[in-house]
Amino acid sequence: MTQASTATLIGWPRKLRVLFNVHYAEMMEFRAEIALWAVATMLPLIMMGVWAQAGESGLFPITRVQVFRYFIVVYLIRQVTIVWTIHHFEFLVVTGRLSPMLLHPIDPCIRFILMHLGEQLTRLPFAAAIVGLFLFLYPETITGGPEGTLWWPGLQNILLAIVACYTAFILRFFMQYALCMAAFWHERVAAMDAILFLPYMFFSGLIFPFQALPDPLREILLWTPFPYMVWFPATLIVHGEAPILRGFLIMFGWTAAFFILYRYLWHKGLKHYSAMGA
Amino acid sequence: MPTVEVDSLSKTFAVADKQPGMLGTLRHFVKRKYRMIQAVKGVSFAIEPGEVVGFLGPNGAGKTTTLKMLTGLIHPTAGSVRVLGQVPFKRKPDLLRQITLVMGQKQQMIWDLPPIESLRVNAAVYDIPESEAKRRIDELADMLSIGDELTRPVRKLSLGERMKCELMAALLHHPKVLFLDEPTLGLDVNAQTAVRNFLRDYNRKHGASILLTSHYMADITALCDRVVMIHKGGLIYDGSLADIVQRFAPFREVKVELGGDVDHDTMQRYGEVESINGRIARLLIKRDDLTATINRLLADLDVTDLTVTDPPIEEVIGKVFDDGATGNDTNTPTVGTVQP
Numbered sequence: 001m002t003q004a005s006t007a008t009l010i011g012w013p014r015k016l017r018v019l020f021n022v023h024y025a026e027m028m029e030f031r032a033e034i035a036l037w038a039v040a041t042m043l044p045l046i047m048m049g050v051w052a053q054a055g056e057s058g059l060f061p062i063t064r065v066q067v068f069r070y071f072i073v074v075y076l077i078r079q080v081t082i083v084w085t086i087h088h089f090e091f092l093v094v095t096g097r098l099s100p101m102l103l104h105p106i107d108p109c110i111r112f113i114l115m116h117l118g119e120q121l122t123r124l125p126f127a128a129a130i131v132g133l134f135l136f137l138y139p140e141t142i143t144g145g146p147e148g149t150l151w152w153p154g155l156q157n158i159l160l161a162i163v164a165c166y167t168a169f170i171l172r173f174f175m176q177y178a179l180c181m182a183a184f185w186h187e188r189v190a191a192m193d194a195i196l197f198l199p200y201m202f203f204s205g206l207i208f209p210f211q212a213l214p215d216p217l218r219e220i221l222l223w224t225p226f227p228y229m230v231w232f233p234a235t236l237i238v239h240g241e242a243p244i245l246r247g248f249l250i251m252f253g254w255t256a257a258f259f260i261l262y263r264y265l266w267h268k269g270l271k272h273y274s275a276m277g278a
Numbered sequence: 279m280p281t282v283e284v285d286s287l288s289k290t291f292a293v294a295d296k297q298p299g300m301l302g303t304l305r306h307f308v309k310r311k312y313r314m315i316q317a318v319k320g321v322s323f324a325i326e327p328g329e330v331v332g333f334l335g336p337n338g339a340g341k342t343t344t345l346k347m348l349t350g351l352i353h354p355t356a357g358s359v360r361v362l363g364q365v366p367f368k369r370k371p372d373l374l375r376q377i378t379l380v381m382g383q384k385q386q387m388i389w390d391l392p393p394i395e396s397l398r399v400n401a402a403v404y405d406i407p408e409s410e411a412k413r414r415i416d417e418l419a420d421m422l423s424i425g426d427e428l429t430r431p432v433r434k435l436s437l438g439e440r441m442k443c444e445l446m447a448a449l450l451h452h453p454k455v456l457f458l459d460e461p462t463l464g465l466d467v468n469a470q471t472a473v474r475n476f477l478r479d480y481n482r483k484h485g486a487s488i489l490l491t492s493h494y495m496a497d498i499t500a501l502c503d504r505v506v507m508i509h510k511g512g513l514i515y516d517g518s519l520a521d522i523v524q525r526f527a528p529f530r531e532v533k534v535e536l537g538g539d540v541d542h543d544t545m546q547r548y549g550e551v552e553s554i555n556g557r558i559a560r561l562l563i564k565r566d567d568l569t570a571t572i573n574r575l576l577a578d579l580d581v582t583d584l585t586v587t588d589p590p591i592e593e594v595i596g597k598v599f600d601d602g603a604t605g606n607d608t609n610t611p612t613v614g615t616v617q618p
Contacts, residue, residue, distance in 0.1 A: 015402045015403055019403075022391065022396075022398060025395060026395075029391070099346075100386035102351055102369065103378070103386075104374065104400075105374040274291065274352060
C-alpha cells in the first residue's frame, strides 16, 4: 500500500465526519420544510385509524393495541428510510451541477448518503414530537400490555430493528439511485420514481400490516425487496416474529443487486453525461 | 513531458431538433429528429509545466467542451487527451487531486452555508490536514483580499465575492493544472485585477500550468504569453500572443499631422485612408511597405508629427474570428508552432 493510499484510508473517518457535519448544517437551513415533511409523512398514522377498527372487529389476527404499535413504529421507520436522491440527482444532471462533484476525489454517492443522514437527524426532533403527541393521545400503545404491563420489545429486538432500519434505508437508497442513472440518458427521471413508489406503498407494509394478507401472496411478496423496507424492521419490534436470517439475507441480496446495477449504469452513464450548462 | 497533451480531439453531440408550432410539437413527440453537432474537430496542442495559455474563441467555438474533456467530465468522440500522463475521463483520484476546473457559472460552494463550510469539505476530501488547511485558507484569503465573507452564507455574497471563494475552493489542494473557464466573468474592474494578480502569483509560486478562457482580452494579455484559438470547433492558431498581430494584422496604423489641411485624394496615394480631420490623417499601411511609405510621406509633405501603432489586439482577434466565421480567406489563419 502506497503512502498516499494509506493517508487516504486514515482520512476516511474525518471525511465522513466533516461531510456529515456540513450536510447536517445544510439541512438545518431547511428545518421548516423538513418539519412539514415530518407532518406530510403521517400516512401510517392515518391508516392506523382504519386498521384499529379492523383490529377491534376480530376479522384479522391483530389487536387494536398491536395496530397502534405497528403503525407508530412504521411512522418512525419511514422517517429514516425516506429517500429523495432522485429529485436531487436530476437537478444536478440537468443543471450541470454534478460536474464539481465529479472533480472531487470522492464518489458523489457517499455525499448523497450523508446528505440523507443529515436530513434524518434534522427531521428527528419533529418526528419525535409527533410520536409524543400520539402516545399522549393513545397511552394504551405503551400501557396496553397483558395485565397492564408496559410495552417493552426487548433490547435484542430493538437493536435488530435499528440494523434492519438502516439496511432498509441503504436498500431503498440504492434502488432509487440505480434508477437515477437514467438521468444520464433521459434527464427528467424524477417521474420514474412513481414506478417504484406504487409497489413500495402497497407491498412494504406502509398502509397495511402483512398479517392481513393471504399466506400465498405474502410468501411471494417476501421475495421482493419491498416488505423489507418497512414491514420487516417494524415486525422485529412489534411482534419479534419476523424471519430474521432470511429477512437479512434477502435485504443484503437486493442491496447488492441494486448496488451492482448502479455501478454498471454509472460507468455507462458518465459516457453520456454532457456536463450541460456553462 | 508536457502537462497536457491533446491529439486530434473531437466531440460530437446529438441534439434534438424541434420545429416550431403545434405540428412541430406533435412530430417531435412521435418521431424525434436529432442533428449531429460537431463541437470540437480534431484539436491538437500541448501545454508544458508552468505554462499559462490563453484559450480563445467566439461563443460556441468549443472552448468549454474542450475544457470538459480535458478534465474528464465528458468523453471525447475521437482523439486522445492526457493530463499529467493520465487519461482524465478515467477519473483516477490521483489525477483529480492534481487538477482543478473553475467554471464561471458553476459553483461548488454550498449555496445556503458560508464558504468556510465548503472549504472544510474540500480540505477533508483532498486529505489536507486541518492545520495545513487553515494555513492555506488564510493565505488564499489574504491573496484574494477576502475575510469576513467566509462566514457569511454564499447566497448573501456578491458575484465577485463568490467567484473569489470559488477560486479558493478550486485551489485549496494546490493543483498542478488549472483549467479556468471565464474566471473573471461578471466581476468589476477591481475584482478582475485582483483575480489576475492572484493567478499570476499562484502560477509563479506553484509552477502550475494554466489553460484560461476569457472574453476579456485584458485577462489574456496580463497572464498569457501563448494563445490557442479555436473557431467552430477547429484549431486556427497556436502560438505567441505577440505573433498574432504580426500574422493577422498585415497593416499598421499611421497617424500623420501636417502643417496645413490635407485632402483625401492626396493621402490615398500613401495608403488606405481611415479618417481625415483637418490637418490630421490616419492611414493603414502594409507592414512591408511601411519604411518606404513613411520616407515618401516625409519627403513629399509638410509633416509636423507622425506616430505608428499596431491595431488593438481585441480588433485583430475579432477580425480573425470574423474572417473565420465568414469563410474569408484573405487572411486565412494558420496554425503556428507550439511555444514551449
